[in-house]
Amino acid sequence: MRVLALDYGRARCGCAVSDPTGVLATPLDPVAAPASRRGMARLRGLVAELGAERVVLGLPVSLSGGDSAQTTETRTFAERLRAELPVPVELYDERFTTRLAERAGGRASEDSRAAAHLLEGWLARVRTGVCGARA
Numbered sequence: 001m002r003v004l005a006l007d008y009g010r011a012r013c014g015c016a017v018s019d020p021t022g023v024l025a026t027p028l029d030p031v032a033a034p035a036s037r038r039g040m041a042r043l044r045g046l047v048a049e050l051g052a053e054r055v056v057l058g059l060p061v062s063l064s065g066g067d068s069a070q071t072t073e074t075r076t077f078a079e080r081l082r083a084e085l086p087v088p089v090e091l092y093d094e095r096f097t098t099r100l101a102e103r104a105g106g107r108a109s110e111d112s113r114a115a116a117h118l119l120e121g122w123l124a125r126v127r128t129g130v131c132g133a134r135a
Helices: 037-050 069-084 097-104 110-128
Strands: 003-007 012-018 025-032 054-059 089-093
Touching (some): 012 037, 025 037, 025 110, 037 069, 069 089, 089 110
Parallel strands (some): 003 054
Antiparallel strands (some): 012 025
């Protein structure tokens, strides 16, 4: 199954996609202003172009697991994605993904590297049968 991971931010949304076997996560170009009409159209286009069967959206919870203003905004964005995309949208805890992206470096944008780390964590949970979804 091919999965598209998103690291949402109001200004830009990091993106990464899994390979068809669900083992590798590859960063993609980020989507600017993802909540705008143009941004949402680009996300719909990515789902179609990549043949994604699921979208995993990073949920920014605090270290203690609590919600913040960004968590609330991301949940609202998730609801909009669910209404606009033809595939399931799942929230997944994104704690530490940005820090991992900073440390790892690379040519892809930091936002998309964070999305790739998020996706790697989600794929590992799926492979081991551990449900890591958070709604």
